[in-house]
Amino acid sequence: MNNEVILTIMLIIVSADFILERVLSMLNAKSGKKPIPKALEGIYDEEKYKKSQDYNQTVTRFGNITASLSFVITIAALYFGWFGLLDQWVRGFFSNEIFVSLAFFGAIFLFSEVTGTPFSYYKNFVIEEKFGFNKMTIRTFWMDKFKGLVITVLIGGLLIVALLYLVQVMGEGFWMYFWVIITAFVLFMNVFYTSWILPLFNKLTPMEDGELYQSIKGYSEKVNFPLSNIFVMDGSRRSSKGNAFFSGFGKRKKVVLFDTLIEKHTVEELTAVFAHEVGHFKKKHIVFTTIVSILTTGLMLFLLSLMINNQEVSLAMGGTVSAIHLNILAFGILFTPVSRVLGILSNLMSRKYEYEADRYADDTYDGKPLITALKTMSSDHLTNLTPHPAYVFLHYSHPTLLQRMQALNFK
Numbered sequence: 494m495n496n497e498v499i500l501t502i503m504l505i506i507v508s509a510d511f512i513l514e515r516v517l518s519m520l521n522a523k524s525g526k527k528p529i530p531k532a533l534e535g536i537y538d539e540e541k542y543k544k545s546q547d548y549n550q551t552v553t554r555f556g557n558i559t560a561s562l563s564f565v566i567t568i569a570a571l572y573f574g575w576f577g578l579l580d581q582w583v584r585g586f587f588s589n590e591i592f593v594s595l596a597f598f599g600a601i602f603l604f605s606e607v608t609g610t611p612f613s614y615y616k617n618f619v620i621e622e623k624f625g626f627n628k629m630t631i632r633t634f635w636m637d638k639f640k641g642l643v644i645t646v647l648i649g650g651l652l653i654v655a656l657l658y659l660v661q662v663m664g665e666g667f668w669m670y671f672w673v674i675i676t677a678f679v680l681f682m683n684v685f686y687t688s689w690i691l692p693l694f695n696k697l698t699p700m701e702d703g704e705l706y707q708s709i710k711g712y713s714e715k716v717n718f719p720l721s722n723i724f725v726m727d728g729s730r731r732s733s734k735g736n737a738f739f740s741g742f743g744k745r746k747k748v749v750l751f752d753t754l755i756e757k758h759t760v761e762e763l764t765a766v767f768a769h770e771v772g773h774f775k776k777k778h779i780v781f782t783t784i785v786s787i788l789t790t791g792l793m794l795f796l797l798s799l800m801i802n803n804q805e806v807s808l809a810m811g812g813t814v815s816a817i818h819l820n821i822l823a824f825g826i827l828f829t830p831v832s833r834v835l836g837i838l839s840n841l842m843s844r845k846y847e848y849e850a851d852r853y854a855d856d857t858y859d860g861k862p863l864i865t866a867l868k869t870m871s872s873d874h875l876t877n878l879t880p881h882p883a884y885v886f887l888h889y890s891h892p893t894l895l896q897r898m899q900a901l902n903f904k
Contacts, residue, residue: 555620577812708764765858800824
């Protein structure tokens with residue numbers, strides 16, 4: 494397959510993916526204008542439902558604008574060979590291939606940050622602020638940016654160096670060795686993320702003794718769940734939206750509740766939410782999800798190995814010589830259809846796990862306060878209660894509120 498054919502395929506993939514997303518976005522926006530389903534009446538009054546629709550339409554339009562700009566830049570970069578020109582430019586500063594690749598990816602990352610930050614700023618301080626969600630100060634915004642930049646450069650840089658070195662030394666067989674490195678990294682992050690990374694951005698405080706703690710403690714004893722690691726996170730520093738999540742393995746497992754979640758829900762509702770998170774642990778969802786993620790990464794690396802040194806791919810990217818970094822970038826585009834299928838399967842699995850965790854909470858505690866909590870969260874987040882089924886199928890990692898209610902026979 495020559496470079497012209499490869500370039501054509503990449504242009505088609507990028508265009509098809511863009512068109513698919515815009516059609517889905519349009520369908521979802523139209524579906525969001527439907528009346529509230531009878532089973533969900535009472536979540537919004539008329540005024541707040543209009544606000545919810547306005548918020549979702551605003552977010553959709555903003556997403557379409559940013560996606561369109563990204564599409565135009567990507568198509569232009571591919572068609573005019575800008576990635577190849579960047580490769581030639583960085584080669585004027587470095588002769589070592591690893592340094593060339595690092596400079597190449599660094600330049601793209603810098604461009605992405607410079608062009609993306611104004612949009613991120615606008616979304617937080619204009620859109621989220623307008624609808625009452627943003628609690629972030631300008632200082633926090635820039636500190637988050639700085640910390641994220643440092644972490645990305647350090648961790649991303651080390652992983653890229655490891656990948657490039659293995660490709661040079663092991664050739665096409667690099668993927669097995671790098672797979673081991675990525676697997677170790679994924680496991681490390683699962684175990685230590687809430688202990689080492691998250692505290693750089695948020696404060697985690699052990700839940701204090703009180704009515705909520707005693708309720709959760711009683712439930713934990715009932716289902717034989719060790720309660721030593723339940724934390725409250727200061728999510729209110731950035732947003733009024735509440736959430737809860739579970740992470741880690743073994744003694745490192747943690748259940749984290751946002752302070753914004755605690756402020757807006759009853760003890761019964763929060764215990765039900767906690768029971769849902771315990772359900773993920775008891776059903777071993779985190780373990781299974783991690784295994785699937787590792788296997789998916791192995792497949793991706795194997796496919797990458799088939800084209801990592803293909804000169805025609807580099808030429809298709811506008812390069813004049815074979816370059817690993819050009820081929821990696823091209824692979825990210827060519828892998829899109831496979832990634833789309835894997836994403837659909839992942840979301841199917843995730844939605845199944847959410848149903849199972851809901852059922853576990855219903856069986857071991859009570860599903861009614863869980864549904865009440867979900868209704869309150871939907872209202873507080875101005876959630877689209879009538880998303881289009883196709884959009885849900887392709888993008889939702891959680892079932893819709895109506896689907897979760899129906900699965901628990903609450904109508």
